[in-house]
Amino acid sequence: MATKSQPRVRVPATAKAGEIVEIKTLISHEMESGQRKDADGKPIPRKIIHAFEASFNGKVFFAATWYPSVSANPYQSFFYKAAETGEFKFTWKDDDGSEYAATAKMTVA
Amino acid sequence: MVSRREFLQAAAAAGAILAGSGLGPLGRVAAQQRLTEESLLAFPSFGNATILHLTDVHAQLKPVYFREPSINLGVGEARGVPPHLTDAEFRSWYKIAAGSADAYALTSEDFVGLAKGYGRMGGMDRIATLIRSIRASRGGDATLLLDGGDTWQGSWTALKTRAADMAEIMTALGVEAMVGHWEFTLGEERVKEIADALPFPFLAQNIRDNEWQEKVFEPRKTFVKGGARIAVIGQAFPRTPIANPRWMIPKWEFGIREEEMQRQVDEARAEGADCVVVLSHNGFDVDRKMASRVKGIDIVLTAHTHDALPDVLKVGNTILVASGSHGKFISRIDIDAGGGRLKGFRHRLIPVFSDAIRPDPEMAALVAKWRGPYEADLGRVLGQTESLLYRRGNFNGTFDDLIAGAMLKERDAEIALTPGFRWGATLLPGDPITFEALANATAMTYPNCYRQQMTGEQLKTILEDVADNIFHPDPYFQGGGDMVRVGGMGYRIDVAKPMGERISEMTHLASGKPIDAARSYVVAGWASVGQGVEGPPIWEVVAGHVAREKTIRLEPNASVKVVAG
Amino acid sequence: MTMTSAGITRRQAIGSAAIAVFAAALAPRLALADEAAVAAELKKLYADKPMTEGRIKLDVPQIAENGLVVPLNVDVESPMTAADHVKAVHVFADGNPLPQILTYRFTPESGKASASIRMRLAQTQTIVCVAEMSDGKLYSAKAGVKVTIGGCGG
Known part of the structure; x- marks a missing residue:
């Protein structure tokens, strides 16, 4: 049985203006590819997270579309050029319509 | 303990057995008479520090016979060059006489006959004697002992004690840093448990946790020896999860990670290292390629492929050292390093002829302690x-x-x-x-x-x-x-x-x-x-x-x- | 066939032993994509627009340690300004059941067009990466990943 997807993020708490910071995200998810068959030989339906988005103070700065070849428990890292203090928001969209989210604050000195 | 006299008698007998295979019996005895502890240790000290490299011991605590390969093919650029030479070709490259002690230690030729004369090699108590003696002559604060890995696996006692024997023995030997490969077949938890308890670092720049891509082990450590700043970077066997069970190390990723190696070298240089050493378990050919692509490495201490080479091999300005396996050899590299560079070096591959070396009593006792509970099985x-x-x-x-x-x-x-x-x-x-x-x-x-x-x-x-x-x-x-x-x-x-x-x-x-x-x-x-x-x-x-x-x-x-x- | 007295059954049942001794080599083959499938996906995106090799650093292991989690790092050279930046990056594989792996959308706020993820690879194959710049130019890069059965090392 699938457990509830749990996002985790690693963002620096502070940054200098103009600094390019690395953001690392992880979410627990089986990423069922739709290519496998169960014990009776019936295809197991696809259920993946197909979209990921990262925004800062409401503005999207990075987005990804994922296909079934992305590994289970998807890890995604990327960058952001710090300009002002504010909040990151990360969202993951599941094939089943559910949406998962995480936020993180960053202070820019 | 075999006295020198007994050893020479055995050697003389072997000479008689082997008459006709190159050196005559008298020549053989003469050659073997030079095989003393003093002769094995003979080394005019050079420069300001000594690096000692011991690798791929495979948990052998006692002297053993170990026949080197008679076939060891190289491919591509490694074809027909060391370490891909055997027997007569190997002897010819390194100018080693047939039937000599070096020929016995380094090739498979006439192995049975020569083994009877020259005896077993290795043994932790013999290795301890050599290291103790080198430290005494050089000064402990000018000597750096490095373990190239494949140390915790290969014997019944290491398996049964889950390498507790090797951890204590290598600590007693005075190892100052190690790297690994077969170590990982004890599983993530056990490796961490031992590594965390060791008084010296387990170095590996190329292992990451597969969750956040962070380093699992310290990548490098700088030692000051005889005034020289020696940076040692650990490189674990990059293919461990392919060659050995991945399920035993589910959270770790390996790989060669050449760019990160370059970063480590650059950081070490920036910190003022006089000599940059890679303590590697890549295998010789991988190290040869890496040395041609990563700039600024002075010495690669190779391992994994069990090659024993009597001389260093140079790739650009980088020296590759191959120290054999199973405790048969120790490499000694004396360096003259300062002012941010390696100015010169001298090297010797020291064969550990067990019959010519006095066992170190403390180490012998430690080995006996760990073998004790298993003696009935072992024998x-x-x-x-x-x-x-x-x-x-x-x-x-x-x-x-x-x-x-x-x-x-x-x-x-x-x-x-x-x-x-x-x-x-x-x-x-x-x-x-x-x-x-x-x-x-x-x-x-x-x-x-x-x-x-x-x-x-x-x-x-x-x-x-x-x-x-x-x-x-x-x-x-x-x-x-x-x-x-x-x-x-x-x-x-x-x-x-x-x-x-x-x-x-x-x-x-x-x-x-x-x-x-x-x-x-x-x-x-x-x-x-x-x-x-x-x-x-x-x-x-x-x-x-x-x-x-x-x-x-x-x-x-x-x-x-x-x-x- | 006789049984021995050693306490080891000479003929242990084979049934349950049919496990993954050499998993990758012995796994049944799926219907997999190929180079043509990757080309078809690219054509859908960019018709026959020309592509230049370069500007992309596609970092994948030469040998996969685990075909289920193969690290993939893409880094595209760009000043990442409003006037000149990387808009999109597409990654494909020519030996998986589906050719697509992912698409990234970058903005100048990304600071650099660089991202890491982990992917599944069914077999030894080639990874193809295409980057679309803000001026519409396309760049591409390729890298092979070997998926091996392993074992027997050391």
Whole structure:
């Protein structure tokens, strides 16, 4: 049985203006590819997270579309050029319509 | 303890036995008389610091015989150059006389005869004596002892104590940093548990946790020795999760990580290192390539492929050192380093002739302490061998023929597969086959002997895949190790061909018929990297076989036809 | 066939032993994509627009340690300004059941067009990466990943 997807993020708490910071995200998810068959030989339906988005103070700065070849428990890292203090928001969209989210604050000195 | 006088008597006897193989008996004795502890230690100190390298001991606490390979093919740029030379070609390259102590230690020529004269090599108590003596003459604060890994696996005591014996012994020896490969077959938790408790660092720049991509071990450490700042970067065996069970290290990722290696070298230089050393378990050919691409490394202490080279090999300004295996050798490198650079060096590969070196009493006591609870097991005589039993070499070794033969009989299989490990001590004709001798060739944490059906096509896929891991012309695709050994089946291999085309003429030996791609064969094997493999441990299978056969006599194995290219 | 007295059954049942001794080599083959499938996906995206090799650093292991989690790092050289930046990156594989792996959308706020993820690879194959710049130019890069059965090392 699938457990509830749990996002985790690693963002620096502070940054200098103009600094390019690395953001690392992880979410627990089986990423069922739709290519496998169960014990009776019936295809197991696809259920993946197909979209990921990262925004800062409401503005999207990075987005990804994922296909079934992305590994289970998807890890995604990327960058952001710090300009002002504010909040990151990360969202993951599941094939089943559910949406998962995480936020993180960053202070820019 | 063997006195020097007794040793010389034994050597004289050996000289008589070996008359006619190059050096006359008198010449032989004369040569051997120079084999004293003093002569082994002879080294005019140079520069300001001494680096000592010991590697691939494979948990051998006692002196052993270890026959070097008679076939060790190089491919691509490594063809026909060290370490891919054997016997007469090796001697000719390094100007070593036939029948000499060096010839015995470094080649397989006349191995049985020379072994009787020169005796076993290695032993932790002998190694301790040499290291203690070098430290005393050089000054402890000018000496750096590094362990290249494959230290915690290869003996019954290391398996049973889950390397607690090796951790204590290497600590007592005064190791100052180590790296690893077979260590990881103890599993993530145990490796961390031992590494965290050691008084010296377990270095590895190329291991990451696969969750956040963070380093699992300290990547490097700088030591100040004789005033020289020596930066040591650890490089664990990059292919561990492929060559060994990945399920034992599920959270760790490896890889060569050349760019990160360059970053480590650059950081070390920026911090003012006078000498940058890579303590590597890449394997020689991988190190040779890495040294040509990563700039600023002064010394690579190589390991994994068990090569013992009497001289360093230079790649640009980088020196490659190869220190052998099973405790047979220690490398001593004296360096003159300062002002941010290595100004000069002197090197010697010191052979550990156990009969010529006094055992260190403290280390001997420590070894006895760890072996004590297992002595009855270790000493159990299973049978006797009339043939030389060795493993090392690209294709079937006689010890592997014994293991494969045991699997065919005991597991009633048509074909047997036994891995091309490079570890495992040698037995001479006439030696008893003790349980310890068997454990030295089989003791590991995934020993189950499986029995299953495989089609001819699947067998071909396996042979091709393993061959590509050894004979791929690009060293970064090589995994080290030797070719999987096969019992019950012959084949032809053309090492220079690409993957999928190397293996041909696969023949089922019992029937003399070609292997049918579509037919299923009953195959027995061990050391599968898969999880949940069922079957008895391989040492039980072989012990049962030896006990029934009583005397082991093996015919030369001609079932693999090798085309060197 | 006789049984021995050694306590080891010479003929242990094969049934349950049919496990993953050499998993990758012995796994049944799926219907997989190929180079043509990757080309078809690219054509859908960019018709026959020309592509230049370069500007992309596609970092994948030469040998996969685990076909289920193969690290993939893409880094595209760009000043990442409003006037000149990387808009999109597409990654494909020519030996998986589906050719697509992912698409990234970058903005100048990304600071650099660089991202890491982990992917599944069914077999030895080639990874193809295409980057679309803000001026519409396309760049491409390729890298092979070997998926091996392993074992027998050391």
